[in-house]
Amino acid sequence: MQTYLFIAAIALYLLCAALPSRRGTLVSAVTVVAWMVHGAGLWTDVAADGSLRLGFAAMLSSALWVSVAAYWIENRNFGLDGLRRLVMPAAALTVALQAIYPGALIPLGDKTPLFGWHIAVATLAYSTLTIAAFHAVLMALQEARLHAATDRKTFLSGALDQLPALLTMEKLLFRMIGIGFTLLTLTVLSGIVFSEQLFGQALKWDHKSAFTMLSWLLFAALLAGRRLRGWRGKTALSFTLAGFATLLLAYVGSRFVFEVVLHKGWA
Numbered sequence: 287m288q289t290y291l292f293i294a295a296i297a298l299y300l301l302c303a304a305l306p307s308r309r310g311t312l313v314s315a316v317t318v319v320a321w322m323v324h325g326a327g328l329w330t331d332v333a334a335d336g337s338l339r340l341g342f343a344a345m346l347s348s349a350l351w352v353s354v355a356a357y358w359i360e361n362r363n364f365g366l367d368g369l370r371r372l373v374m375p376a377a378a379l380t381v382a383l384q385a386i387y388p389g390a391l392i393p394l395g396d397k398t399p400l401f402g403w404h405i406a407v408a409t410l411a412y413s414t415l416t417i418a419a420f421h422a423v424l425m426a427l428q429e430a431r432l433h434a435a436t437d438r439k440t441f442l443s444g445a446l447d448q449l450p451a452l453l454t455m456e457k458l459l460f461r462m463i464g465i466g467f468t469l470l471t472l473t474v475l476s477g478i479v480f481s482e483q484l485f486g487q488a489l490k491w492d493h494k495s496a497f498t499m500l501s502w503l504l505f506a507a508l509l510a511g512r513r514l515r516g517w518r519g520k521t522a523l524s525f526t527l528a529g530f531a532t533l534l535l536a537y538v539g540s541r542f543v544f545e546v547v548l549h550k551g552w553a
Contacts, residue, residue, distance in 0.1 A: 291327030292381050292382070294323050295324040296382055298323060299320050299374045299378035303370060313367070317358050320377075324377065324381060328348060339389050340390065340392055341389020342383075342389070343383040344389045347381055349409060350373070350377040352417075354377050364450055364454065365450060366458075367448050368424055376420070403476070404473065404476045408473040410469050411533075415463070415529070417462060418526055421459050431446050466505070467505045470502055473498075496536075497535045498537075508525035
């Protein structure tokens with residue numbers, strides 16, 4: 287059953303990415319169905335009796351699942367159909383990865399209820415900053431198109447032309463970064479304050495902690511620079527993508543090495 291849900295979600299996401307923009311109602315309907323099927327597959331895979339199945343692919347899949355919902359909501363308010371061309375194929379890819387690399391089972395019997403909340407908040411932080419990274423890529427492409435010497439129409443240029451003005455896109459970007467930074471802060475604080483209760487050991491300064499803190503510092507610097515010095519444009523996009531890449535390395539990168547390269551379980 288779970289395999290069929292994954293296959294259906296992949297097919298629906300790819301269909302959604304391929305649909306023409308003029309079929310807005312159909313695009314919206316397919317997005318909702320794909321998201322629901324993805325969620326059902328995600329839940330049956332991650333939630334086991336008395337355990338959680340976690341891994342780099344499950345984390346990516348969860349992040350893109352939330353990102354699809356964020357896209358759907360924002361698209362209804364601001365007309366971000368161009369974002370669909372990036373988010374939907376990425377969501378399909380993460381579903382496929384989850385089917386191939388299911389991760390490891392983590393028993394919850396000896397875990398505090400705070401562990402579940404920590405994972406949930408961390409996932410929301412990843413998800414919000416993931417959609418912000420997609421948004422930043424679109425803005426970079428949008429700005430490049432404005433300065434391009436040709437008006438030749440392509441599949442990508444057509445999607446970019448449907449986006450709101452750059453100032454509106456920038457406002458949305460910083461709103462998403464603000465939300466994501468708040469959630470990331472809660473993730474870091476819960477990891478520090480409740481480390482022994484969450485993980486059964488005092489806080490360790492390892493690669494995950496280092497990359498997470500570096501990502502937090504990059505996003506903090508971006509928001510401070512925006513407020514105090516009016517940072518925008520390429521500076522804002524560079525900080526956003528650097529912060530997201532660092533955050534990706536903090537968990538997903540390390541889990542990928544353990545699960546795929548070293549073939550080890552949870553660590």
